[in-house]
Amino acid sequence: MAQSLNFFVSTSPSPDFYSHSKLTLQTPHNHHHRLLFPFTKNPPLHLCASADNGVSAVTTNYVAQNGVSVSAGSIEVDAVTEAELKENGFRSTRRTKLVCTIGPATCGFEQLEALAVGGMNVARINMCHGTREWHKSVIDKVRRLNEEKGYAVAIMMDTEGSEIHMGDLGGASSAKAEDGQVWTFSVRAYDTLRPERCITVNYDGFAEDVKVGDELLVDGGMVRFEVIEKIGPDVKCLCTDPGLLLPRANLTFWRDGSLVRERNAMLPTISSKDWLDIDFGIAEGVDFIAVSFVKSAEVINHLKSYIKARSRDGDIAVISKIESIDSLKNLEEIILASDGAMVARGDLGAQIPLEQVPLAQQKIVEVCRQLNKPVIVASQLLESMIEYPTPTRAEVADVSEAVRQRADALMLSGESAMGQFPDKALTVLRSVSLRIEKWWREEKRHEVMDLPDIASSFSDSISEEICNSAAKMANNLEVDALFVYTKDGHMASLLSRSRPDCPIFAFTTDTLVRRRLNLQWGLIPFRLDFSDDMETNLNKTFSLLKARGMIKSGDLVIAVSDMLQSIQVMNVP
Numbered sequence: 422m423a424q425s426l427n428f429f430v431s432t433s434p435s436p437d438f439y440s441h442s443k444l445t446l447q448t449p450h451n452h453h454h455r456l457l458f459p460f461t462k463n464p465p466l467h468l469c470a471s472a473d474n475g476v477s478a479v480t481t482n483y484v485a486q487n488g489v490s491v492s493a494g495s496i497e498v499d500a501v502t503e504a505e506l507k508e509n510g511f512r513s514t515r516r517t518k519l520v521c522t523i524g525p526a527t528c529g530f531e532q533l534e535a536l537a538v539g540g541m542n543v544a545r546i547n548m549c550h551g552t553r554e555w556h557k558s559v560i561d562k563v564r565r566l567n568e569e570k571g572y573a574v575a576i577m578m579d580t581e582g583s584e585i586h587m588g589d590l591g592g593a594s595s596a597k598a599e600d601g602q603v604w605t606f607s608v609r610a611y612d613t614l615r616p617e618r619c620i621t622v623n624y625d626g627f628a629e630d631v632k633v634g635d636e637l638l639v640d641g642g643m644v645r646f647e648v649i650e651k652i653g654p655d656v657k658c659l660c661t662d663p664g665l666l667l668p669r670a671n672l673t674f675w676r677d678g679s680l681v682r683e684r685n686a687m688l689p690t691i692s693s694k695d696w697l698d699i700d701f702g703i704a705e706g707v708d709f710i711a712v713s714f715v716k717s718a719e720v721i722n723h724l725k726s727y728i729k730a731r732s733r734d735g736d737i738a739v740i741s742k743i744e745s746i747d748s749l750k751n752l753e754e755i756i757l758a759s760d761g762a763m764v765a766r767g768d769l770g771a772q773i774p775l776e777q778v779p780l781a782q783q784k785i786v787e788v789c790r791q792l793n794k795p796v797i798v799a800s801q802l803l804e805s806m807i808e809y810p811t812p813t814r815a816e817v818a819d820v821s822e823a824v825r826q827r828a829d830a831l832m833l834s835g836e837s838a839m840g841q842f843p844d845k846a847l848t849v850l851r852s853v854s855l856r857i858e859k860w861w862r863e864e865k866r867h868e869v870m871d872l873p874d875i876a877s878s879f880s881d882s883i884s885e886e887i888c889n890s891a892a893k894m895a896n897n898l899e900v901d902a903l904f905v906y907t908k909d910g911h912m913a914s915l916l917s918r919s920r921p922d923c924p925i926f927a928f929t930t931d932t933l934v935r936r937r938l939n940l941q942w943g944l945i946p947f948r949l950d951f952s953d954d955m956e957t958n959l960n961k962t963f964s965l966l967k968a969r970g971m972i973k974s975g976d977l978v979i980a981v982s983d984m985l986q987s988i989q990v991m992n993v994p
């Protein structure tokens with residue numbers, strides 16, 4: 422029999438409202454313990470509850486108020502998860518989510534499908550590279566894959582930003598800079614064939630801003646030059662650290678051991694080209710927009726209201742990329758304003774000393790977790806796999822560390838965009854994630870992180886308490902899965918924040934919410950039509966999942982819901 426704890430909160434503005442909460446704890450021996458709490462709160466809340474015999478009493482009441490009916494309907498979950506659940510059972514599903522940057526190596530339909538099969542949860546397109554037509558064709562293919570083959574891959578568009586970077590390499594995929602060579606960095610636009618060892622720069626003030634003696638870092642130091650001469654728009658540079666130059670690589674320059682960033686600080690976070698790309702993203706209905714080189718919360722608030730006013734569903738999540746000194750300074754307010762964050766270690770490592778990057782990563786992951794925002798650890802996780810089929814031991818250790826920190830997601834960049842072994846790289850992320858997650862559960866490690874209260878309303882506080890308790894109960898009772906019925910995804914993310922031992926089945930009526938939840942740790946998002954009647958919802962879910970072989974009789978489940986704020990513990994009948 423189900424044991425349940427239900428709350429019912431509505432924000433009725435009635436002036437002479439009456440509110441109370443009644444908690445019922447039903448023991449197996451039918452001893453009912455009731456608690457009655459009088460409430461006076463402003464703004465007025467209507468809090469009532471509960472059921473003496475399971476869920477039916479309350480939910481019937483709720484349905485009567487809302488008149489929502491349940492259609493028989495079906496349940497949608499992505500094909501990979503379904504196979505994983507059937508094969509390995511609840512416990513061994515992967516909790517850490519995987520983002521793949523799509524590029525020339527992976528933009529074909531079959532290549533995208535191979536990544537989906539390999540566990541890609543989110544496909545990232547980087548607006549620094551390629552044309553809008555190219556990106557549109559990738560988005561179309563991913564959508565087709567989802568529709569035709571039952572995947573739920575979300576799409577993340579990453580803005581170019583207006584930091585200083587190199588142009589393309591006249592069509593070449595890379596160029597090798599050797600020690601002692603002199604290269605020219607120029608703001609000229611070359612129509613005709615450009616001279617050898619010549620790189621264009623996107624920023625007109627470049628030649629004025631650099632000084633002879635400055636150090637010029639490509640891609641955060643993958644290649645280094647020293648400025649030796651300025652001739653009009655051309656800047657002659659001596660290669661001091663050889664390496665591979667990639668198209669549109671970021672450029673930073675350093676003087677007397679410090680990053681020169683006065684000009685960068687004046688460049689807008691979202692350039693006019695970025696705004697056009699954002700319009701494109703809104704029109705295409707991407708799920709996430711990742712904003713490069715965020716400096717303050719202001720720009721994120723601006724973008725969010727822009728999206729809200731223009732997007733059909735008003736619902737594209739905004740991810741702040743933490744990759745500049747300014748973003749580290751304003752970390753908490755930026756993350757608070759955003760729907761998630763990315764530790765963009767590539768550019769971050771060009772702005773702060775490399776040895777500080779791991780600590781910055783740890784801090785960003787921690788702040789995101791506390792503020793309940795998903796966080797992606799990105800860049801160079803498996804860099805050597807761009808060229809080689811196996812990773813270095815150090816790379817495996819780096820991936821393990823990000824999983825151990827319990828980041829929501831890991832991201833492939835060049836490894837999947839233009840590397841020779843995209844599928845193998847994804848397999849490494851997948852197997853390392855599974856191994857570390859298993860270790861965590863076997864060791865019965867408990868969270869050391871204090872999760873602060875983040876609710877901004879009383880109703881949210883109840884959701885938060887319910888989710889924190891449900892996650893704790895799930896660990897203590899060693900349940901097989903948490904079920905959450907959520908319209909907007911909020912309660913699902915609160916459960917994820919607690920990083921419980923068991924997987925979280927998140928049922929939502931909304932396809933967009935379902936795809937967005939794909940970025941969050943431990944969530945298995947399902948699309949399901951459901952009502953406010955929990956008994957009906959549960960029965961329907963059990964029969965649909967049982968029919969598909971994803972759960973079986975006897976499995977122990979804790980279910981929570983955000984329409985009817987409740988916790989129930991039960992065995993699958």
Ligand SMILES: Nc1ncnc2c1ncn2[C@@H]1O[C@H](COP(=O)(O)OP(=O)(O)OP(=O)(O)O)[C@@H](O)[C@H]1O
Binds near residue numbers: 524550670713836
């Ligand atoms: N759409 C694309 N077309 C061609 N090459 C791409 C594309 N996307 C990525 N690449 C290649 O893959 C490499 C790594 O991709 P990634 O998106 O991490 O680039 P990045 O420029 O380092 O990132 P960011 O600009 O966000 O800091 C790029 O340097 C580029 O060479």
Ligand SMILES: CC(=O)C(=O)O
Binds near residue numbers: 713744764800
């Ligand atoms: C991902 C990205 O933008 C970076 O690492 O710089």
Ligand SMILES: [K+]
Binds near residue numbers: 547549579580581713
């Ligand atoms: K970018």
Ligand SMILES: [Mg+2]
Binds near residue numbers: 713744765767768
């Ligand atoms: Mg970057």
